[in-house]
Amino acid sequence: MIADRPERPDERTPLPPLADDAPFPAAPGHDFTVRRRTLLALLVAAIVLPCIYVAAMAYSDLSAREADATDTTLRTVRVAEEHALKVFDMNEALDARVVDLVRGLNDDGIRASEPQIHEKLDAIGGGYPQVAAVSIFGSDGGLLASSRYSPPPSVSIAARDDFTGIRDGRVIDHVSRVMQSQVSGETVFNMGVARLNDAGAFAGLVSVALRPGYFSSFYRDLLGPDSPMSLGLVRSDGTILAFDPPPRADASVITPRSPLGAALLRGTESGVVRMHSTLLDSNVILAFRRVGAYPVYVTCAYRTPAIWAAWYRHLSVLIISMFTPSIALWCVIWLSLRRLAAEEEAWERWQAEASMRRSIESAYRQSRKMEALGNLVGSVAHDFNNLLMIVSANVQIARRRGAAGFERELSAVERALKSGQSLTRQLLGVARKQPLRNETIHVGRWLPAARELLRASLGAKVSLVVNVDDDVWPVLVDVAEFELALINLAVNARDAMPNGGRFTVRARNISFRPDEGLPLDGDFVHVMLEDTGTGMPPDVLARAFEPLYTTKSKGTGTGLGLPQVFAFCERTGGLAAIDSAIGAGTTVHLYLPRSLAEPPAQRPSEPREESAQVQHGLNVLLVEDNDEVAAGTEALLQMMGHRVTCASDAVSALQRVEAPLAEGEHTPRFDLVLSDIHMPGTMNGIDLAEALQGLEPELPVILVTGYAEELERTRNADVRVLSKPFDIALLEKMLEAIREDRQARAKRDHDTTLQSPRA
Secondary structure (H helix, E strand, O other): OOOOOOHHHHHHOOOOOOOOOOOOOOOOOOHHHHHHHHHHHHHHHHHHHHHHHHHHHHHHHHHHHHHHHHHHHHHHHHHHHHHHHHHHHHHHHHHHHHHHHHHOOHHHHHHHOOHHHHHHHHHOOOOOOOEEEEEEEEEEOEHHHHHHHHOOOEEOOOOOOOHHHOOOOOOHHHHHEEEEEEOOOOEEEEEEEEEOOOOOOOOEEEEEEEEHHHHHHHHHHHHHOOOOEEEEEEEEOOOEEEEEEEOOOOOOOOOOOOOOHHHHHHHOOEEEEEEOOOOOEEEEEEEEEEOOOOOEEEEEEEHHHHHHHHHHHHHHHHHHHHHHHHHHHHHHOOOOOOHHHHHHHHHHHHHHHHHHHHHHHHHHHHHHHHHHHHHHHHHHHHHHHHHHHHHHHHHHHHHHHOOOOOOOHHHHHHHHHHHHHOOHHHHHHHOOOOOOOEEEHHHHHHHHHHHHHHHHHHHHOOEEEEEEOOOOEEEEEEHHHHHHHHHHHHHHHHHHHOOOEEEEEEEEEEEOOOOHHOOOOEEEEEEEEEOOOOHHHHHHHHHOOOOOOOOOOOOOOOOOOOHHHHHHHHHHOOOEEEEOOOOOEEEEEEEEEEEEOOOOOOOOOOOOOOOOOOOOOEEEEEEOHHHHHHHHHHHHHHHOOOEEEOOOOOHHHHHHHHHHHHHHOOOOOOEEEEOOOOOOOOOOOHHHHHHHHHOOOOOOOOEEEOOOOOHHHHHOOOOOEEEEOOOOHHHHHHHHHHHHHHHHHHHHHHHHHHHOOOO
């Protein structure tokens, strides 16, 4: 099918002529679908595979970093656990030495020996940086001796949790909470053991005060500067003893609802949890271990934002290194797709032009094939015209003579005559011998105005779409034949769409250059009429323009519709072509030559003044070679009141006109010459009219014919033309006009004679 996209003539590429039976050119190396899919697959692979690789590498890297962070916390927490265990074991040994020191002494005995005990306590605990003080408390919680002061201040710890807990046998309170020392004022937590009397009853408390800062300093040195990890020392109830970096001021306890708090409550010895730390205000990977048998745990937390930050940095490098060449590859594939699209567009344009060339060349060959058939059809139609003229004339004679009782029979004959005349016109149109009345029209204005005509032909089930370019050129056509062509195509489209569909009419400008080797050359208006019907099989499409060929049922088609369209376009100077396929609808292309003349402006018709003079008959010279046609026409003219002289050929008719002139008569013997064009002999009707114009320029001539090609010469002669078979009423109007002109000319001559001066 010819593409709808308008193209400028300079965009075309000359194509080699296609053979009559050549298949449509294949596209070696132009399998655009496969190539496009291949490029798209490569593009998808070039996008998806790097993304999958980057995603896999990113996931692997993140998992490895999290695993490394977990392993680091586990190693670090083991180191911290070993350190804490040594410290607590040493403190427990110190407590045992102090207990042995005061064994067998009651509170009064300790007070009595306080100076000596103070020196020994200072010697026991003074050499350790983690020990803030070593103290001995009595059964009532009062301070009996201290390594810091001698004599000791009056201090009581009777209300402290560690004192009451040890007194009551609670294990957890052997390690106290962090507090401010009442003796030294330092921040400490205590490790205490019960002091028993000889009866094994609770006699007091021996306590070693430990500095939390010692543990924090050790953790700081262990982790190093800017470490993403944090180390802490907590009791089993979640109380924080030491932590580095220091937690928020309001955070001193691990909440039981956190994964670590829940593990401590369950008494889990060690493990790794993921949680949100309120102390650090961050998500962490946290490893914890219990310090020996003490109610104390060491924790190591690794901040996950630090893991993600390092992962993001590595991912950025990976993306840049991976996608930089990938982006270059994407650009290459994208450019290849654009180039492929341009090649496909050029290929489709080449296909459209090749299809158009095939259609035009096929239509041109069809026109040559139909030319011979047209001559035969034209000869038959001409003879049939004469028969119709005889019947029509005799029917008119019978009517004018008032044949009573034959009204119905005469009406039936007249209906048959009209059908025969219509069939004859169609045959002559197909044979290119029907006279044309060409006029210049604007297609862009005329096609939308013909919308109602097309709607009536299409019926209610078919929708009509008219799409005409704004700058469509004017064309020189016979409007009646153009309308008939559109009606024929609309009726065919309606029959091809019994269940409804769409009929589209488009018009655009198109130009053909001489070097393209096509039958058409110059500027044309391309009218496309497309339906969505069932389409034609190839064998029907090959014979679509043949006269009398039809696929319709008997009585519904004459086989002259499409031939009329083809003949109309060819006689206009253009061409018609068809594209169709089963299930793909049918598109008919009409190529009408551009007219350089502008359509004439419509002028209102001026009313004619009725003549009041008495009407007189005319002297008519009837020239007709067919005796029966001449007899019928002569009788009709006589019944109209005219006087008729008959001649059988143009030579004898010319002699009858020349005879009175040769005898010196100044007034012509005839008022009108009515002649057939096609006659035997050396002269036809047009030759006769041209000869009469040389003898009597004012003698009216009416030529009757059924051949279109004979009318070309009549345009140069001042004659009237009747298409055969003609309507009697039309002949009467012509005769009446000639009679009025003759009377007006006579009146003018008479007035001129009266006004001229006498000699």
